[in-house]
Amino acid sequence: MWVHLNGRLVEESGAFLSVFDRGLLYGDGIFESMSAVAGVVFREGRHLDRLGRSAAGIGLPLPLTASGFSAAVRDLLDRNRLQDARIRVTITRGEGRPGDYVEAYGPPSVVMAASRFEGVDPSLYRNGVRVAVARRRQIPPETLDPAVKSISRLTSVLARREAREVGAFEAILLDGDGRLTEGTVSNLFLVLGGGLLTPPAPAGGLPGITREAVVELARAASIRVSEEPLPAGSLETADEIFLTNTSWEILPVVRVGERAVGGGVPGPVTRDLLARYRDLVRFECRSGLAGPDWKARS
Ligand SMILES: Cc1ncc(COP(=O)(O)O)c(C=O)c1O
Structure with a gap:
């Protein structure tokens, strides 16, 4: 190459x-x-x-x-x-x-x-993935602004190794007060009562480009979106959970540690948003229309 x-x-x-x-x-x-x-x-x-x-x-x-x-x-x-x-x-x-x-x-x-790159293994979308809440905590915003996509990734690497030790695909990081922030390479969304909940960015993590697109898509589909501080316990009450990033798009989470999320299978809101997200990417990239990105480019 x-x-x-x-x-x-x-x-x-x-x-x-x-x-x-x-x-x-x-x-x-x-x-x-x-x-x-x-x-x-x-x-x-x-x-x-x-x-x-x-x-x-x-x-x-x-x-x-x-x-x-x-x-x-x-x-x-x-x-x-x-x-x-x-x-x-x-x-x-x-x-x-x-x-x-x-x-x-x-x-x-x-x-x-x-x-x-033609996407991650399709079985991950069919079956969903397991996450684990990492023992180590997120770097506090007072130490490094979470909006800075820094190459100093040791916290993420070690948290991800922790997750792998317990057979989880991604680690979820809590802040110093025990609130949810994000994954090591992904943003976190919960579905509760048909609406979306996600920790605020940048306070709660990197302002992901995929996260932003998902919020836009959800609002356009009249799905309620709330960006708010979320206690770790929200993982237990969520109907569905998913992760977002550029490569994973919208990845369903079906287990947090040993506990199944929803029925232990990807839920309908996650699947619906994934389909909408893929349509959006295809539309913006294939039509030559830059969509809402255009302003930023010109
Ligand atoms: C810590 C972290 N949070 C969230 C994301 C998701 O960002 P994006 O959707 O822009 O890929 C990433 C992507 O690498 C990340 O490293």
């Missing part, structure tokens, strides 16, 4: 960064994960806006404008002949020195990589 490295398309096997890159030394950087359908990135403008906010949140001057990023992503997809793809943009503060927490000794490092 070809990757974009600091302004050039290079073959993956020849793409190298310094061993003193601050991304490696300190996790000092940000990233975005996007998906393309039929060669068009779903809500690219939203992703690039979020990248800009992440960069501002850590005081990192972005080396490219939004249109520069967009053109680079286009080149990357074209060079790799990709239509349906996952794209990761990673930006670090550049080369540093061990022990020097503050200074970067070069420009930011930019890496963009893409791979073929």
Whole structure:
């Protein structure tokens, strides 16, 4: 595969960064994960806006404008002949020195990589997944703004390992007061009495692009949506639970630990929203209409 490295398309096997890159030394950087359908990135403008906010949140001057990023992503997809793809943009503060927490000794490092992607295993949607509430807690917003999509992911990695130890697919993180926040790589929704409940973003987690689309779709379908702080116990009373992210779309949760959610099968509201979400992605990507994303892009 070809990757974009600091302004050039290079073959993956020849793409190298310094061993003193601050991304490696300190996790000092940000990233975005996007998906393309039929060669068009779903809500690219939203992703690039979020990248800009992440960069501002850590005081990192972005080396490219939004249109520069967009053109680079286009080149990357074209060079790799990709239509349906996952794209990761990673930006670090550049080369540093061990022990020097503050200074970067070069420009930011930019890496963009893409791979073929046609969705996750379809059986996950048919059967749903199990989640586990992690013992470790979410990084508090006072420590790191949850809206910053930072490459420092150790909390998420360890929480996910905890989940895997008990056979769960995703870990749910609580805040210091025991309220629900999000998954390690996903936003969390509960269905209760036909309406949706989700922790507020960014207070309760990353403002996901998929989360935003789901809220729009639900409201358009006259499904009540409430963004509110939720105690961990809400997981026990929910009729349905689902997770959202760019790759998983809307993933039904059928077990929290040992306890079945609903009837232990994906529920009707989750299935309905998944169908609507897929239609939306197809519509926006295939019709060439950018939908509500257009304003952000132009
Ligand atoms: C911590 C976290 N929350 C939520 C999400 C979902 O965001 P999106 O829907 O933009 O993929 C992600 C995506 O990677 C994430 O890492």
